Amino acid sequence: xxxxxxxxxxxxxxxxxxxxxxxxxxxxxxxxxxxxxxxxxxxxxxxxxxxxxxxxxxxxxxxxxxxxxxxxxxxxxxxxxxxxxxxxxxxxxxxxxxxxxxxxxxxxxxxxxxxxxxxxxxxxxxxxxxxxxxxxxxxxxxxxxxxxxxxxxxxxxxxxxxxxxxxxxxxxxxxxxxxxxxxxxxxxxxxxxxxxxxxxxxxxxxxxxxxxxxxxxxxxxxxxxxxxxxxxxxxxxxxxxxxxxxxxxxxxxxxxxxxxxxxxxxxxxxxxxxxxxxxxxxxxxxxxxxxxxxxxxxxxxxxxxxxxxxxxxxxxxxxxxxxxxxxxxxxxxxxxxxxxxxxxxxxxxxxxxxxxxxxxxxxxxxxxxxxxxxxxxxxxxxxxxxxxxxxxxxxxxxxxxxxxxxxxxxxxxxxxxxxxxxxxxxxxxxxxxxxxxxxxxxxxxxxxxxxxxxxxxxxxxxxxxxxxxxxxxxxxxxxxxxxxxxxxxxxxxxxxxxxxxxxxxxxxxxxxxxxxxxxxxxxxxxxxxxxxxxxxxxxxxxxxxxxxxxxxxxxxxxxxxxxxxxxxxxxxxxxxxxxxxxxxxxxxxxxxxxxxxxxxxxxxxxxxxxxxxxxxxxxxxxxxxxxxxxxxxxxxxxx
Numbered sequence: 268x269x270x271x272x273x274x275x276x277x278x279x280x281x282x283x284x285x286x287x288x289x290x291x292x293x294x295x296x297x298x299x300x301x302x303x304x305x306x307x308x309x310x311x312x313x314x315x316x317x318x319x320x321x322x323x324x325x326x327x328x329x330x331x332x333x334x335x336x337x338x339x340x341x342x343x344x345x346x347x348x349x350x351x352x353x354x355x356x357x358x359x360x361x362x363x364x365x366x367x368x369x370x371x372x373x374x375x376x377x378x379x380x381x382x383x384x385x386x387x388x389x390x391x392x393x394x395x396x397x398x399x400x401x402x403x404x405x406x407x408x409x410x411x412x413x414x415x416x417x418x419x420x421x422x423x424x425x426x427x428x429x430x431x432x433x434x435x436x437x438x439x440x441x442x443x444x445x446x447x448x449x450x451x452x453x454x455x456x457x458x459x460x461x462x463x464x465x466x467x468x469x470x471x472x473x474x475x476x477x478x479x480x481x482x483x484x485x486x487x488x489x490x491x492x493x494x495x496x497x498x499x500x501x502x503x504x505x506x507x508x509x510x511x512x513x514x515x516x517x518x519x520x521x522x523x524x525x526x527x528x529x530x531x532x533x534x535x536x537x538x539x540x541x542x543x544x545x546x547x548x549x550x551x552x553x554x555x556x557x558x559x560x561x562x563x564x565x566x567x568x569x570x571x572x573x574x575x576x577x578x579x580x581x582x583x584x585x586x587x588x589x590x591x592x593x594x595x596x597x598x599x600x601x602x603x604x605x606x607x608x609x610x611x612x613x614x615x616x617x618x619x620x621x622x623x624x625x626x627x628x629x630x631x632x633x634x635x636x637x638x639x640x641x642x643x644x645x646x647x648x649x650x651x652x653x654x655x656x657x658x659x660x661x662x663x664x665x666x667x668x669x670x671x672x673x674x675x676x677x678x679x680x681x682x683x684x685x686x687x688x689x690x691x692x693x694x695x696x697x698x699x700x701x702x703x704x705x706x707x708x709x710x711x712x713x714x715x716x717x718x719x720x721x722x723x724x725x726x727x728x729x730x731x732x733x734x735x736x737x738x739x740x741x742x743x744x745x746x747x748x749x750x751x752x753x754x755x756x757x758x759x760x761x762x763x764x765x766x767x768x769x770x771x772x773x774x775x776x777x778x779x780x781x782x783x784x785x786x787x788x789x790x791x792x793x794x795x796x797x798x799x800x801x802x803x804x805x806x807x808x809x810x811x812x813x814x815x816x817x818x819x820x821x822x823x824x825x826x827x828x829x830x831x832x833x834x835x836x837x838x839x840x841x842x843x844x845x846x847x848x849x850x851x852x853x854x855x856x857x858x859x860x861x862x863x864x865x866x867x868x869x870x871x872x873x874x875x876x877x878x879x880x881x882x883x884x885x886x887x888x889x890x891x892x893x894x895x896x897x898x899x900x901x902x903x904x905x906x
Contacts, residue, residue, distance in 0.1 A: 269604045270317065270597070271338040273348055274439040275355075279332045279431045282325035283403050288415035289427040290332050294321035295371040296363045296424075297334070297354075301537040303367065304354045305334065311534070313350060314590060315342045317597045327402055332432070340597065344440050352434070359432055362425030370541035375416060377495075377544030377563055384493050384830040469825045471851035474838065475669045480681045483656040486848075487672055488664040488838050490831060496567050496665035497835035500558035500578065501842050503658035506631045507553045507624035507773075508692055509649075515633015516641060516649045519595060521549040521556055523646060526587040528576040533587055536573065545570040547577070551631055553624075554772045555843055556653050561832065564666050571679045578654055579683055583646050595638050602630055606710055606717035606884040607782070613905070614719050617706060617880050618776055624692040625773060655685035660842045664835040694773030697723055703900035705881040707891060716788040716885030720795065721778035724873055727770045728844035734861040734869045736820070739766050741812040741866075742802050743779060745819065749798055750779065758794075760787040772844065777874075785886055789893035792881070796899065799876045807867045820858045 280286040297305045298321045309316040316336045324331040334355070338347050382390030399408035477485040506517040525540075525547065526533040540547055546561040547570065558578060562570040602608035612628040619626040628634065663672060699722055725731060736744070743750040743766030754761040764781040783791040802808070828834045828851070841850050883894065887904065895902050 269443055269600050270340055271344045271443060272441045273336045273338065273344055273351065274437075274441075275334045275348075275351060276437045276439075277332045277432055279323070279330045281327060281329050283399075283408055283412060285415045285418075286427050286431070287323065287325055287330060288412060289419060289424045290323040290330065290431075291325070292368070292371055292375065292416065292419055293363065293424060293428070294323050294332070295374065296367050297321045297358065299367075299371055299374070300541050302534050302541070304358060304364075305336075305351065307534070308354050309336055309347060309350055311590070314593060315339055315347050315350060317594055319351075339593070340600065344442070348438070348440070355432065356434075359425070359428045362421040362428075365421050366538070367541070368419065368421055368424070370538065370544075372416060372419065373544035374541055377561075379413075380493055380563070381495060381561065381830070381832070384495070385826075386829065387826065471828065471834075471837075474841070474848040474851075476848070477669060477673045479656070479673070479677055481656045481684050483676075483680060483683075484660040484842075485669075485673060485676060486660060486662050486838055486842055487667070487669050488834050489666075489668055490664060490834060491666050493831070494564040494666050495831050496560075496562050496564055496663065496667050497831040498560040498562075498665075499662040499835055499839045500560070500574065501660045501662050501839055502556040502558075502653055502655075503554075503660075503691070504551075504556050504653035505554040506551050506627065507694075508652070509627065511621070512637060513645070513649065514627060514637045515595065515599075515631070516637065516645060517551045517556060517653060518631045519591065519633070519638065519641060520646045520649045520653065521551050521558075522591055522595075523583050523587065524549045524558070524577040524581050526591065527582045527584040529580040529582060530576050531573075533584070536576070540570075540573055543570055543573075545573075547574060549577070551653075553629075553631075557839070567667070568675060568679075571675065575679050575683075579680075581650065583643050583650075585643060588641070588643060588646070592638060592641065595632060596635060599632050599635050599638065602632060606713060606715065607780075609708055609710065609884045610717050610719045610780075610882055613706075613708065614776075614778070614880075614882050617882060618721070618723060619697050619774075623697060624694060625771065651685070652687065652689040655687050656680065656683050657685065657687055662835060662839040662842050664831045664838055697774060699723065699875055699878040700880065701878065703877055703879050703881070705883065705894060705900055705902045707887055707894065707902065707904045708882070708884045708906075709887040709904070710884050711886055711888070713884070713886045714785060715782045716785055716791075716883055716890055718781040718783060718788070718791060718795070718881070718883050719778055720792075720879050720881040721766075721776055722875060722879050723774040724768065724777050725775070726773055727775055728846055731869060733857055734866050735873065736768065737813055737816045737861055737866045738808065738869045738874070739768050739777065740816040740819070741808040742766060742798065744768075744816075747815070749802070750781070750795065753794055753798060754781060754783065754791055758787070760784050760791050764795075770840075770844075785889055788883065788885055788890040789897055792883070792894065792899070793897060796876065799874065803870060803874060803876075807870065808863065810863055813861075813863050813866060817859060821855055824855060 279290050297303055298319050301311055305319045309319050317339055319336045321334045334351060336347050336351060338344050383392055385391035387393050395409050396406040400406040472488045472490050475487045509516055525536050543566040544563055545566055548559045550557060558574060560570060560574055602612060608630055612630055615629045616626040661676060724735060742748055743764060750764040754764045761781050761783045766779050769776045779795055781791060828837055837851055
């Protein structure tokens with residue numbers, strides 16, 4: 268843990284009270300955006316914290332009000348604590364800013380509407396009704412809570428804080444340390460779980476398509492029921508397109524889009540967004556850069572105006588570049604101190620090779636050497652390559668018809684035209700290595716080792732995709748799969764082992780990931796090797812395992828795409844991987860088609876454990892010799 272963290276906690280009134288509404292809302296007012304008092308003072312202005320958060324912990328007898336700050340490395344935590352106290356003192360004295368309070372009330376309402384799209388799950392209809400019934404005896408108590416929220420004024424919130432928030436909170440400061448201890452346990456957590464069997468018939472909305480006058484494409488899944496629209500701006504440019512001296516530039520550029528435009532400063536942009544109750548975020552993965560928008564339908568036009576400002580007219584102010592640079596460098600330091608992140612920062616180049624577009628840190632954050640020297644010109648350059656209508660598709664789900672949507676998008680983006688001669692890098696096929704290689708990275712005094720091992724498979728969205736998913740599911744793709752039941756439930760050497768198939772337009776990685784006890788590292792590796800050897804010989808996937816996989820994939824479908832956000836994600840997936848437009852309605856049948864012999868054949872064809880690449884991050888003083896003694900292949904220690 269390279270940073271100090273400060274907790275301040277107050278005892279406050281219980282849930283489902285007027286005061287509870289005040290504290291729940293106050294947590295958002297204090298840290299909900301760049302203009303919020305604590306964020307602006309600690310993170311934005313003074314830059315003495317990398318993040319600050321707040322929440323009201325609602326319990327039946329009493330509540331707790333939390334404020335948490337992560338201290339910038341090298342800054343005295345006492346300085347941050349004093350700044351927190353100053354902000355809170357001013358908040359108690361003056362009360363909340365009326366404009367901020369109004370914005371947070373709008374955001375809370377919008378969040379409530381997004382939540383009740385779902386029948387179940389946290390914030391869903393059943394959760395809401397059951398919670399009210401359990402705590403108050405009245406399943407409609409949410410209506411009273413909503414009235415409390417609506418009635419909040421700056422004066423009322425100020426009075427509540429004056430009554431409950433004083434200068435004697437419980438304060439916990441956690442300081443960086445390399446010394447940890449492991450507690451032993453004799454608990455046996457091996458239990459079985461029931462599985463549903465009945466399939467629910469359902470249909471997805473027909474996907475509708477259009478093209479704007481500037482060439483940008485539109486794909487819409489229209490669904491009424493709640494007055495929301497979810498939209499992804501999908502740009503066919505991810506951080507795989509970066510050169511070796513640009514690592515991290517794409518995500519850095521995307522994180523700068525809302526940090527200043529021709530019309531708004533960073534703080535003004537956040538203020539307008541909050542006032543609309545909308546969400547607008549930016550990021551990149553290997554293949555795409557995405558602006559993700561969520562808006563009440565009534566505010567969609569104004570939210571699109573903000574998106575247009577961010578995408579077309581960013582100014583990349585130097586002061587904001589310096590601030591985001593500091594935060595990104597701090598994030599990289601965090602990654603370099605986490606065994607999990609260390610593994611994923613390195614596994615890409617080991618699997619694909621450093622010259623392949625995918626042979627980069629898979630966290631997407633880049634490296635300190637490139638981020639520390641990034642300039643405004645660098646950001647402008649990557650923006651010109653990535654953000655243009657020629658490689659844009661709008662993936663949309665929500666309460667809007669195609670004519671409405673196209674007219675609105677045409678009015679906002681139809682005149683956007685950018686000349687770009689940029690050519691995407693070729694995703695050349697990578698052959699598997701001839702032999703198995705084990706790479707080691709030293710993390711002195713680590714209490715766990717982090718194991719990543721695997722190989723490359725065909726790209727996402729091939730005809731073999733679903734059979735390969737079932738092949739993976741049985742050996743390590745679920746909690747009850749073989750690897751997890753062995754290393755976690757049987758031997759208690761790991762908290763959880765999974766095998767993952769990463770999505771990609773090029774070859775995708777199949778990876779075993781296993782955090783394990785330091786003193787059981789070599790033994791865990793041996794068990795993984797044995798499990799795969801058995802899987803390919805005496806213990807192939809069984810009818811029961813395939814049936815369980817099919818049940819898991821098919822029975823969840825009605826709930827999996829219950830919200831507009833999830834439906835939008837499915838539309839984006841179809842766009843990214845160029846799937847059939849009726850893919851979602853075809854999916855139940857596709858999931859049911861693979862036979863046992865077909866899945867077993869895929870395992871024999873594609874799983875090649877003797878050609879795997881292994882990466883283990885841990886305390887080499889304790890694990891290197893036992894790993895070498897396994898004689899599994901060449902062992903290399905890397906930096």
